[in-house]
Amino acid sequence: MEAKGVVVITLVLSLAAAAGAARPKETTMGLTRRGLASEPMTHLHFYFNDKVSKPSPTSLYVMDDALTEGPEPESQPVGRAQGMYMSTGLAKLGLLQVMNLVFTHGPYNGSVVTVLGRNGPFGNVREMPVIGGTGTFRFSRGYAQLKTHTLDLKKNDAIVEYNVYIMH
Ligand SMILES: *[C@@H]1O[C@H](CO)[C@@H](O)[C@H](O)[C@H]1NC(C)=O
Numbered sequence: 148m149e150a151k152g153v154v155v156i157t158l159v160l161s162l163a164a165a166a167g168a169a170r171p172k173e174t175t176m177g178l179t180r181r182g183l184a185s186e187p188m189t190h191l192h193f194y195f196n197d198k199v200s201k202p203s204p205t206s207l208y209v210m211d212d213a214l215t216e217g218p219e220p221e222s223q224p225v226g227r228a229q230g231m232y233m234s235t236g237l238a239k240l241g242l243l244q245v246m247n248l249v250f251t252h253g254p255y256n257g258s259v260v261t262v263l264g265r266n267g268p269f270g271n272v273r274e275m276p277v278i279g280g281t282g283t284f285r286f287s288r289g290y291a292q293l294k295t296h297t298l299d300l301k302k303n304d305a306i307v308e309y310n311v312y313i314m315h
Pocket residue numbers: 251252253256257
């Protein structure tokens with residue numbers, strides 16, 4: 148009986164201690180949350196011009212594909228997608244894609260975003276992780292969503308819409 152009383156008192160005391168500690172804890176969490184909120188979030192939108200056909204293919208598993216503002220290949224250039232993709236799915240088509248999005252125009256000229264992930268090219272919307280970056284995009288993390296805009300099955304050329312969301 149007496150032992151039980153001690154346990155109850157101890158419990159009440161520890162609850163009181165927890166309540167007392169609640170305020171400073173909240174403040175710390177508030178600061179952490181504010182810290183995260185102040186981290187810039189950038190949304191990039193562009194089109195990836197994967198040209199496999201002749202003349203002047205820019206992609207044969209290793210790519211240096213143009214990134215453009217619009218889906219038309221002659222629209223304003225944004226940068227280049229430099230990297231490679233390999234078929235790594237045995238049962239179902241899946242690519243391991245690793246590339247640097249090298250910005251050559253506009254406010255991000257000179258900065259790079261590095262993407263590495265799985266691309267199932269016939270999926271509706273595919274997602275790949277952003278694993279880092281340089282320049283403006285140092286400490287980057289985020290994701291890229293890809294949607295095929297046009298696919299020429301004769302030439303195997305594709306225009307792919309990219310939406311990239313980055314915290315940095
Ligand atoms: C991008 O930056 C490079 C290096 O600073 C510069 O030579 C080039 O003119 C810039 N390109 C554009 C389109 O501003």
